[in-house]
Structures are given as C-alpha cells and as structure tokens.
Amino acid sequence: MTANTPSPRLRLTLFDLDHTLLPIDSDHAWGAFTTRIGWTDPVEFERRNDAFYADYQAGTLDVHDYVRFATAALRRHGPEAAAAAQAQFMREVISPALRPQALALVQRHQRAGDEVLIVTATNDFVTRPIALALGVGADGLLATQLARDASGWYSGEIDGWPCMRAGKLRRMEQWLAARQLAWEDVESRCYSDSMNDLPLLEKVDHPVATNPEPRLRALARARGWRILDLFGTP
Template sequence: MPVAIFDLDETLIDGDCSTLWCEHMGRLGWVDPESFMRRNNEMMDAYKAGELAMEDYMAFSLEPMAGRTPEEVEHLVGPWVEDVIEPIIFSDACKAIAEHRTQGDRILVISASSVHLVAPIAERLGIDEVLAIDLDVQHGVYSGATTGTLTYQQGKVARLMQWLDAEGENLEGASFYSDSRNDLPLLQTVDHPHVVNPDPVLLEHAREAGWPIHHWK
C-alpha cells in the first residue's frame, strides 16, 4: 500500500521537540538552563543552515540522560507531551493524516529527533510507526550514545529503505511532508513530495520543482 511519510518538527508540530525537551531538562534541574540552551540554540542555527553535525548534537543533548533508565525518562516524557506538545500540533497536519488514512495509506513518521520523544508524540497523533534516532542502553540505563544510522539528511533515506525492505513495502505512490532543506534527499526520492511551512532554501527548490507548498496552522 502507498506510504504517507511525515517529518515531525516544524511539520506536524509548531516547534522543535528536541529544543523543547532541552528546555524541560532545565526545568527538571538536569542542566543549567542558560548555558545549555545557549549551546542548543547555536546548534539549531547550524541545523537550519543545513550544516549541523548531528552526531555532535546528539552527544550534547543526550548527556543529561546518561545513567537514567528508559522507564524514568518515559515517566517524564508523557506529561511533557500532554502539556507542551499537544497545544502546538498543527490542526492542518491532523487533517492531512486523516486524509491519507481515508485513502488507505500506511502512515509513518520519520524524524531527526530521538525516538524517546518522537514515538510518544506520534502516538498522540494516532501513528504507531516511527523511524527516529535510536538511543543506546547499557546495563538498563541510557549511555548517552546513539545506535544505528541517524535519521538525518541522507540517513533518513537509508533508514527508510531498510524499513521498506523489512516491511515488504515500496515507494510507489509514496508521499513525504517536510519543512526543511535537510530533507531534500528524501523529498527527491518519493513520488509525491510536499513542503510544509518551508525554510527559504526548500521554498525556492519547491517552487522550481513545482512541488505542492502547504502553509499549515
């Protein structure tokens, strides 16, 4: 069946879940809020410019979770999703997801954020199939490292191809929705690319390519 693929940050939600979680770690007392968010925002600026080394960002953003159990973190992520994320879900995104479901498409979220955030957010949207950055667990606690191919830029294509092969699916008739220039490799791979509230580089590319441009609220 056709697959409808959605980016998460700034596409399904009006914000970046990794940044919002970093702010929450400051509220929890896990980090110094001022210095940690200063560094986070510097790295997010590099992301927006298509210049971020994702390995560096993950090492930075996961360090406060090292030594904590997945269960401890999950217990805190649930209320955070309800309080912080639910109010910024784009209503137009919900409509697009519903339309694809009505058409019988298989829905997948693929994000360059960590799976411990992406999976529960997708669940709130009624989506249970997710590809995101996987986290390493050693002796029952997070190590602060990632595992596997990072779902970032070309890595999204690589992980999607692995998933399609494992699931017996293909990209015939597939759609992908994203806001970011970082997702051009995947947008150029699917039959039906869609750009959502695009950054300037992606907007120019979409106009030249004749891709649908959505302004979701």
C-alpha cells in the same frame, strides 16, 4: 482482477515531524524543558542547545555530538525520572502544540488506505509518545534510535543510521527492504519543511514542501512542487 492485471502499488505517505506536523521543534523544546525542570544549567545549556539548533538549520549538525549532549541529563536521572519528565513534557509542551489541521491531514491519508510513517531526526525517546498522540503509533515511527548499554539504559550513542538528511533515505530503504519492497513498488509522498530532507523529497513521487523554510519554498516553486502552509499563511 485478472491474472494479468498488476496489483496496485502501496501508497506510502511520509511526514517529517518538527515544523511539519508540529509548529515547534520537539528536540529543541525538550532541551528547554529539561532546563525549566532543573535538570540542566540554564545559561550553558541554552547556549549549546541554540548553537546545535542553528547547525541543524544550516545542515551542518554533527548528530553524534548533539545526541550525547541532548541525552546527558536524561541518562543521568535514570528511567523512572525520565518517564515522569516525558509525561510532563507531553502534557505541558506537546499537547498544546498539536494542531487539528495536522491531525486531520494524517487521518485523511490513513482513511485513504495509505501506509503512514513519521520520519524524524529527533530521537525516539522524545518522539515515540508524539507519534502516538498523532495517531501514527510506534510502529509508524522512524526516528534516530538511541543505543542502550549493558544495563539497558541509554548510552548516549546512536543505534544504526541517524535518521536525518541522507540517513532518512537510508532508513526508508531499510524499511522497504524489510518488507521485500523497493521504491518502484510504492507510490510515495513526503511532507517536510526542511532542506535537510531534500534527499527524501527528491526520491518520492510526490514531494510536498510543508510550512517550508525560505530555501525550500524557493526550490519548490522552481521545481513545481506542491507547497502546503499547514498552519496558515507564512
């Protein structure tokens, strides 16, 4: 490479998690799991959890209210019980939901030399072990960060920008800036199923509508974006 030859741009591949690399919503599944193990009232929790999930699908979720609700049982039971529940959740709910085609897609980008990140609205307590199981690791995870109180345990608030909708774009800009990079310095690709990720999909060089919800599928067709049905024909 001569002095006048520009350096190749970093290839950056971003994955949403729920319904993109996983066929389930890990956040909603965690809530259902806490009910099953007796941490929450089954009727009231399911009602509120389903209502928050509907708001998320509609793009109207108040993420701060949701995180307070979703972490209440976790905070109440404390670190030791939370760690045991997290491990059980991974064994019983997440591991059976891991699909070889999702793992193969991540690995293909890794073998190609891409910087691979999972960028998810679901909080870091739930998603950190999932990122590890997918071969990305904690360093490759951008999730909604749970704030901690003076004791070091979760407070119920969010630390920094929620990693959802336009917040995903802001978190990615922070990630790039920390490495003295801008979007122009990378060749970027994003896989997502959701219209909630439209700000990020519109920003990257190569948007991929993955297992897309109907509105995103229609938009992707109209714009000529690639559509990937990772888990089979819808």
